[in-house]
Amino acid sequence: MANQMVKGNTAVIVGAMYGGCDCFFGYPITPASEILHEASKYFSMLGRNFVQAESEEASINMVYGASAAGHRVMTASSGPGISLMQEGITFLAGAELPAVIVDIMRAGPGLGNIGPEQGDYNQVVKGGGHGNYKNIVLAPNSVQEMCDFTIKAFELADKYKSPVYVLADAVLGQMAEPLEFPQKAIEHIPDNSWSVRGNKETMENLVTSIYLDFDQLEHFNIELQKKYKAIEENEVEYFEYHVEDAEILLISYGISSRISKTAVDICRENGLKVGLFRPIKLYPFPYNRLSELKEKIDNFISVEMSNGQMLEDVKLAIKSDDVELVNRMGGNLLNIGDILRKISQVSGNKSILDPKYCNFNQNDDNSKFNGFSKDEVNKESFKSIID
């Protein structure tokens, strides 16, 4: 079959392998563990390198080593693991090494739980570790993109010699959709001009992020900012859905944007002019485009599964606080009803609150349900269920 039903986490490894990734280093964490499992299975089948590291710190430093050797390398984790990796990621940025990091976000802070959330936005999009650096961040919203964006992440990492994130969440990692496999397989050739490979061509090379001299380090930082400027000029990427005539604009990424899209469809069915703006890359963030859109569209609603971390960037883009927020946290997936309620409130339209679209009383209605007869369940038959 051209298409196979594939889980999002598996699709990451499909993308990695067709994208020429030679090394995977990782540590188990729900809900990203399947990426580790699949890497362990498939990397080994083709003689590529896989190590289950002793910790996330070790994982990211193994990534640092293999990247310094010029190979395509990646790791994958979730919030708590990404927090541990921040040291390694700032070293990657400081040494200008390419690497791909996949973050399958779960709910925080602290240990939180393993439900979906988008609360890693700040630590991923804004840098995360110490120092003046940024990461390019790709935010897929389908299983196909989990695969395709992983390949793209390797290309961007090499192009800019920078760590690149694929930022997804527990839903995208766990769900399955038809995947069209990549059309070509990439064999990456290490770049001898900067890598350290243990051969004659690279023996003069040095990978480091230490500049003892203040002026030297300042100069390096200035150069680094030039790189980010180039990224901001060339790499902004977004997707617009029914934006042309929109009067209300939902701004949403990742799994939230999928749910927002369904909400847009429902609104359009009811003649409500609602559009969806989806940043495909979160860094660089599409500030300019949002600023343009604000001139035409009055109502902006940021839809995300965090305490409004992306909302801050939307506010920066439009230079105003005039943005509504629809959010869920703690592992609760956004419900279409959450979005429709806010749109109804903003627009005054009540027709979209029809129960045919969703159960708007989801949280309190189940207690009223009284469909069973009084003698309830035949306990014997339940025993057989458990057997």
Add this chain to the structure above:
Amino acid sequence: MSNKNTRYVEDNKNNNHDKNNETIKNYDKKNESIENEYETIIMKKSESINNEFTRGNSLKTTHYCGGCGHGILTKLIGDVMSELGIQERSVMISPVGCAVFGYYYFNCGNVQTAHGRAPAVGTGISRAEEEAIVMSYQGDGDLASIGLNETLQAANRGEKIAVFFVNNTVYGMTGGQMAPTTLIGEVTITSQNGRDPNYTGFPIHMCELIDNLKAPVLIERVSLANPMDIRLAKVAIRKALQIQKEGKGYSFIEVLSPCPTNLRQGVKGTEDFINKQMKKEFPVKVFRDKSRDVGSVLRKQSDFSIESLDRIFNVERDDGKSIVDDYSFNRLNVKIAGFGGQGVLSAGLTLAQAACFEEKYVSWYPAYGPEQRGGTANCSVVISGHPIGSPVADNIDILLAFNKPALEKFICDVKEDGVIFYDSRVGEFKGYNNIENYCVPVYEIANKLNVPKAINTVMLGVLMEYGRTKNNILSKESYIKGIEETFASKEKLIGKNIQILEAGAKWARENLDFKF
């Protein structure tokens, strides 16, 4: 020194600024008068050590303090690199600590790393580049404190790296703090009354710790206290790098080394401290050398060909099928729910596979986590003629419920024109808001075919019949394809499940009167 009248002078054509050479010239001039009597002999420095320390910096002199052991160890390693002819293959990892600038001196590929992480970085380099000779040069704070885990784990994996561990009982670069190796009673800036084991425990013995692991090939402790010790240290370094040259695995050399600056010691003081105090705590010896007993560690070559990739992922390139948008077919939300272990998730996957086979847009989203392990389980399957937004069945068209909690949890989300199929063992169910509902004796049907566990497939059979009668959403062929995919790894179950699927459909045909 040699008593032959041979003179080895470093070729310094390009080294006009080399202070060392200037000094030598001046020395030569001063001693011109006695040159007839004594020949000045300069041992040729090995190629593996740089003449000028220009890499990443403009220093011309070393950054190490006078009397420090690092300079000696650096020279010994460089000499051995040249003697073994491995300079080009060598990759030196510089740590955080006094040896952070190791790359000034070693004339080979260099990677500078975060504090304590050198063995992990070494693992990455060594795995990526099979032929590289990877050396990790670390101090006691770096290796035995912050990087202890990485150290032990890399040793335990038997990584192909040589670790040189400089033990001088003190943090050097940061200004003389207590190290894990600081001796009892030893005064440092953070143990000002001497290290007290009641508060800070005892010195950590790295060779002894690593000697508990099976994988390492060589474990040895040496000292730099005096010329004889230095010669023996070089022998150990040579063994460690020979092991790397042959790709045999992990070698660990601990080097007892002087730190006159931080420990406020003179020449005699450092020698005495190592000989009389450190060696008592850290005996100098070979802990293990199995280099003669082990062969090279060989790992496979990476394969990047599309043929191999397509083979491992079972990709068939030629059928040319692709999803076509059909806006007349709106999304169908299916929720399947029951106990973990009832095949709820796999039934959903089978249904999704069937839809995938018919080139429909489809998504399968499981409730995952602890619920999978014996509690309630459910999944959403959304099938559509056009791209799917939310993968969650918020408003349900079809609910397949295998237990009472599942019915309770999701019944309020079923659309008015939706349909419910439920396991007959749920008990008497009076219905809800006049939503169409059917009681299916899944257990009896499955049990009749001697596979009581296959209740999920029975339910799919009923759904197949329902779909067939209603608007022919998915064909029987697609359901069978779905079963084949779901049970691909348990082939003998495929035939039986197809039989059960048909039995479910037959029962529905004969017993249910669908209202549409």
